[in-house]
Amino acid sequence: MKIIKCEDYAAVSQKASEIVINQIKTKANSVLGLATGSTPLKLYDNLVKAYQNKEISFKYILSYNLDEYIGIDRNHSQSYYQYMHQHLFSLVDMDEKNVHIPNNDVNRIDEIAELYNIDLNKHQIDLQILGIGSNGHIGFNEPGTPLGNETFIVELDEQTRKDNMRFFNSLEEVPKYAITMGIKNIMKSKKIILMASGIEKADAVYHMIHGRVTDELPASVLQLHPDVVVIVDKLAASKL
Ligand SMILES: N[C@@H]1[C@@H](O)[C@H](O)[C@@H](COP(=O)(O)O)O[C@@H]1O
Numbered sequence: 001m002k003i004i005k006c007e008d009y010a011a012v013s014q015k016a017s018e019i020v021i022n023q024i025k026t027k028a029n030s031v032l033g034l035a036t037g038s039t040p041l042k043l044y045d046n047l048v049k050a051y052q053n054k055e056i057s058f059k060y061i062l063s064y065n066l067d068e069y070i071g072i073d074r075n076h077s078q079s080y081y082q083y084m085h086q087h088l089f090s091l092v093d094m095d096e097k098n099v100h101i102p103n104n105d106v107n108r109i110d111e112i113a114e115l116y117n118i119d120l121n122k123h124q125i126d127l128q129i130l131g132i133g134s135n136g137h138i139g140f141n142e143p144g145t146p147l148g149n150e151t152f153i154v155e156l157d158e159q160t161r162k163d164n165m166r167f168f169n170s171l172e173e174v175p176k177y178a179i180t181m182g183i184k185n186i187m188k189s190k191k192i193i194l195m196a197s198g199i200e201k202a203d204a205v206y207h208m209i210h211g212r213v214t215d216e217l218p219a220s221v222l223q224l225h226p227d228v229v230v231i232v233d234k235l236a237a238s239k240l
Pocket residue numbers: 035036037038039040066067130131132133134138139140160164
């Protein structure tokens with residue numbers, strides 16, 4: 001693992017954008033694995049600016065999102081489908097047919113997971129962007145998830161639901177289930193960047209880097225990947 005310590009969130013986002021922009025410049029039809037949550041927001045903002053400055057184009061980019069909530073409609077303001085369109089896809093020249101976000105139609109969710117997985121296995125991700133949950137989850141691979149899992153339906157951890165409550169009106173409104181890429185899918189990516197910012201991530205970051213590899217802290221499995229860059233701000237790095 002390569003660790004890059006930055007001053008603050010803006011610097012983390014800047015560093016991550018440089019890597020993503022370089023990836024797109026090097027390979028115009030890159031396959032990007034995309035994350036949601038608060039952490040990559042400024043990264044997406046920077047990518048939109050780079051697009052507006054004609055530095056990069058998303059015309060030939062293929063994207064696969066890590067996960068999606070189950071139990072809220074795709075049109076719900078907090079769905080990851082909405083998030084991605086609001087913060088990136090609608091602001092750049094991304095071709096909608098190249099966008100892949102797991103559908104969350106609960107009536108055929110098992111079939112959707114299977115098809116998403118088949119599709120993922122046909123397209124190796126060149127660069128996977130990750131955040132990290134305060135409990136060490138990546139995507140929605142919660143503590144206890146078998147490390148060999150491929151795309152699956154997960155019951156969300158109470159901690160994760162509490163962490164994500166800030167996006168909803170109450171804890172009851174936070175979905176209890178999600179569809180997510182498994183650890184095995186994530187580990188197949190050629191390159192991974194994981195961003196973390198803020199004191200609430202410090203424990204998870206410490207265990208991811210210095211702990212033993214365990215399904216109790218899913219991000220620790222990244223120690224076994226040959227090309228991971230962890231980009232952290234001072235607070236997230238405070239226990240290293
Ligand atoms: N499923 C997402 C993850 O992909 C994300 O990395 C993590 C941290 O989110 P945040 O960046 O908002 O702290 O939790 C979310 O629930």
